[in-house]
Amino acid sequence: QQQQQQQRYLESFDLLQKRHLLPPHPPKMENPEYGDRRNVNPELFCCTLNAIPETQSLLEKSRIPLGIHLHPFKELSEEELPVIYSGIILRCRSCRTYINPFVTLLDQRRWRCNVCFRVNEAPEDIDCDVSGGRFVPRAKRPDLRCAAVEYIAPSEYMMRAPQPTVLFFAFDISSTALQSGYLSVVCQCLKESLDSLPGDSRTLIGFLGFNSSLHFFNLKSKLSQPQTMVVSDVDDLFLPSPEGLLVNLKESRELVDSLLDQLPSLYDKNQAAFDPKSALGPALHSSFKLVSSYGGRITAFQCSLPSCGDGQLKARETSSDLSSKAKDVLYLNAMTDFYKQLALDCSGQQVAVDVFLLSSAYADLATTCCVSKYSSGCVYYYRNLNNATLAKFRTELKRYLTRPIGFEAVLRIRTTRGLSLHTFHGHCFVRSTDLLSLPNTNPDHGFTVQLVIEDSLKDVSNVCFQSALLYTTSRGERRIRIYTLVLPVTNKLRDLYGSANQHAVVALLSKMAVDRSLSSSVGAAREGFLSALLDVLAAYRRIHPGAQQSQRLIVPTSLSLLALRIHSLLQHRAFRLSGGIPVDERIFSMMLLKCLPVSDLLRYIYPSLYALHELSDEHCVPTKGGNAYSLPRLHLSAEQVSRTGAYLVDNGQALSVWIGKDVSSDFCLDVLDRPNFASLPELMTEFPELDTSQSKAIRDFVRQLQTRKSAFSPSLLIFREDSRFKSTFTQYLVDDRTDSSSSYYELLTN
Secondary structure, three states: OHHHHHHHHHOEEEOOOOOOOOOOOOOOOOOOOEOOEOOOOOOOEEEOEOOEEOOHHHHHHHOOOOEEEEOOOOOOOOOOOOEEEOOOOOEOOOOOOEOOOOOEEOOOOEEEOOOOOOEEEOOHHHHEOOOOOOEOOHHHOHHHHOOEEEEEOOHHHOOOOOOOOEEEEEEEOOHHHHHHOHHHHHHHHHHHHHHHOOOOOOOEEEEEEEOOOEEEEEOOOOOOOOEEEEEOOOOOOOOOOOOOOOEEOOOOHHHHHHHHHHHHHHOOHHHHOOOOOOOHHHHHHHHHHHHOOOOEEEEEEEOOOOOOOOOOOOOOOOOOOOOOHHHHHHHHOOOOOHHHHHHHHHHHOOEEEEEEEEOOOOOOHHHHOHHHHOOOOOEEEEOOOOHHHHHHHHHHHHHHHHOOOEEEEEEEEEEOOOEEEEEEEOOOEEEEOOEEEEEEEOOOOOEEEEEEEOOOOOOOOEEEEEEEEEEEOOOOOEEEEEEEEEEEEEOOHHHHHHOEOHHHHHHHHHHHHHHHHHHOOHHHHHHHHHHHHHHHHHHHHHHOOOHHHOOOOEEEHHHOOHHHHHHHHHOOOOOOOOOOOOHHHHHHHHHHHHHOOHHHHHHHHOOEEEEHHHOOHHHEEEEOOEEEEOOOOEOOOHHHOOOOOEEEEEOOOEEEEEEOOOOOHHHHHHHHOOOOHHHOOOEEOOOOOOOOHHHHHHHHHHHHHHOOOOOOOOEEEEEEOOOOOOHHHHOOOOOOOOOOOOOHHHHHHO
16 A cells, blocks of 8 residues: 555656646645554644665755654644543563554563564453453553554652643733723633633733833732732842742632723833833843742733833844845844743743734844743744734634643654664754743644754664654643654665655755855855755656656656745745845744644645635535535745636635626625625725625635634735735735746746
8 A cells, every 4th residue: 555655646747747736635645554554543643754765875865854743732623532540550571662653562461662672571361351441352442543642650650740821911001002902802811711711710810011110919819909010120130029929829719800801901001101111031030030839821922112221122124135144144133142041941941922013113023032932931922913813813713812822841853773863843942852942832833843863774664663752731630642653764765756755855844944044144044945846857867767868858747836835935025035025024924834733834824715706515514513614725926817807816824805806796786795896995804794705715714714723823814906906916926926926837838
C-alpha cells in the first residue's frame, strides 16, 4: 500500500503545460499505514518525507528539507483521543518511550521497543482493560491500538501538587487606549465569560491597570466594593497590599463583576488625555510577582509604545520599505533584552504571557513580542479598531478566554537513534535538545522541528517519532498526551520524491525563511525560497528519464503545488519588499508563520478564493458536525474573477468579498437587499439577514468560515468593484503580476 501511494505521487507532469493545478478542495495530508496499525492523524503529527533516507547524503541529494510538524494540544474528541485511566504506564526502561501500536510483542511477558529496540518485561496485567479492570485481548488496549492516546498521570509525574488556574489581566489605560474604546469590549467579554473560564473552585483572578502609574485593584471578598491602589513610581516597584490583589474567583465573584462594570468609566477620558504614557514593562513585572508562586497566565492589553519604566522603548520606524539588510536587522529584531529576560523568568516559574496589541501606530512588536515568544504565550494584533475588527476582536477574545488550557507543561520528542533534533520553531523555551518548556499550552499553536541524520539508518527498516506532552489541566489533573509516528527507511532517491509531503515542506520552508529574515535580511529569505525551489527541480530533473534533454519543467505529483506556494510566499506580507507594510504587521505575519498549525498555515500562505454567486443548496454536504457547504477553490488570479459575479477570499485572518459591477440584480436583491449594483454602499461588514435560499446559504457559508476551531476569527468586509477598498481583495490575487513582482507563470518561465 505504501509503495502504491509513493508510485502515485511519483507520477510527473510539466508545470509549464498544466497551469491550473489547484485541487478544488484542500487535499488531506496522509501518513503511511502498516497493515492494521494506523499512524497518527497527520494534522497532529507529520513529516516532510513519508519515507526517511538512509543517510544524510541521500537527503541532501534530494534537496528536500527534513522536519516534523506537531500540533500537540489540538482539541480532539474521545473517539480521536482515547483517555486511559491506569496506575501503571508501560514505558521502555532504556529510552523511556511509551508503549504504542508499533512495538513488537514477543510473547506473553516481553515486548521490544520500536525506538531503541530494547526488550522489556511486560506486567502480568497487560491483558487487563486499563480503564475497567476486565480481561481483554492485548491488541485491543488503547495504547496498543491507537497512535494518539492520553494518560491520566499517577503521582510520580508530579513535581508538586497541581496548581490552580491563575488568570491575571493587565489593562492599558493610557489616553490612547481609553480613546480607542477597547476597554469596554474587554470588560463586557470578560464578564460574559466568567462562568466559562477554564478552572474549578480554586481559580484565582486579578486585575491591574497601567499608564504612567500602576493601578492595582483590591478584590478581597470581605470588602463591599473594589478598592483602587495607585503606585506612581514605576522605577521603584512594590505591591501595595499583601492580599486581595489575586483572589479566588468564586469567593470574590460579586466584586469582580462590580469591577468589570465600573472599569470602562472609572477613568475620565479628559483626565486620561494628560497621561499618554504606557508602563507596560513595570505592569508585566508586577503581574509576574503576583502570580509567580503559583504559575499561570498573564494577559496584557497594549495600545501604544511602552514609554516609561523598565522596558520603555523609542520609536525607530522611519519606513516600512525594507530594502536593505541594515533596516531588516534594526526593525525586525528586539531593541532590548528586557522582555526576553522577563519571559525566561516567567517560564522558570510556569507563567506564560499573552499580549493583545491594539494600535494603529507603531508599537515595536518586534521587541514586546519576546515576552510571549519565550514564555509559550500568544500574540494578537489589531491595527485599526473599526466595526469589522471590533467584531473580530470580540469573537477572538471570547474564544481565548474559554478555550482549553494546559499548565506547567513540557514537551519531549523521542526519535530512533541516528536522527537528531536540530532547530525548533514555535513559542517555547528549549530546555534541552529534545525538551520544550511550555508554562501554558493551548489548542491553537503548532511546533516544528528540523531534523538531521547523524548516523546511517541502513540497519533499521523504519524510524519512529514519539511526542509526549505532560501537562496539568485547568481542573488540576496531570495528563500525558502521546503521539506516535512511524515511517519507513529507504535508500532510493525516487522514493523520497514519491513520499514528499508538499504541505509540510512549504510549511517548514516558511518557518526557516522567518529565521533567515531575522538573522540576515528579508531579501536573503526571498533568495532562499527561490534557491530551495530551483534545487528541488534540478535534483528531480537529474533522475527523471528524458527531462535533461527537454525544455519542460518536470515535477512529481507529490510536489505539484510547491512552486505555486513559494510564489505566494514571495508576495506575502512577511516577505514582500515593496513599501506600505507597517513593521508591526510584518512582524505579526512572521509570528503567525512560525506558530500556526499546518492546516491553518497553508490557508494563510495561499488563501482560498470562492465564486460566492455560485453557492447554492447543491453545495451543502453532510458531515459529522452537521451540514456544511463545500465550494470549489479557484486560482488566485484575476482571470478567475468575472464582473458578473461575487467572490470571497479567505486567508484565515480576513474574509474579503468583491462584488462585480455587472452582477445580476437578482443577486443584489436576494443577498444584499439592494435593487442593483449602483445602490450598493461602498463598504459593508455583514450580509443582511434575508428570507431567501441564496442569502441563507451565503450567510451559513460565511459563518462556517468564521467559526472554525482556530485562534482567529476572520473579519468580513464586502465592497463594490469600484470601491476605494478594493485593494483589500486584489492584494490576494498573488498568481498575477504586480508592479513589484512577477506572475506565477513568469516565475516558472524565468
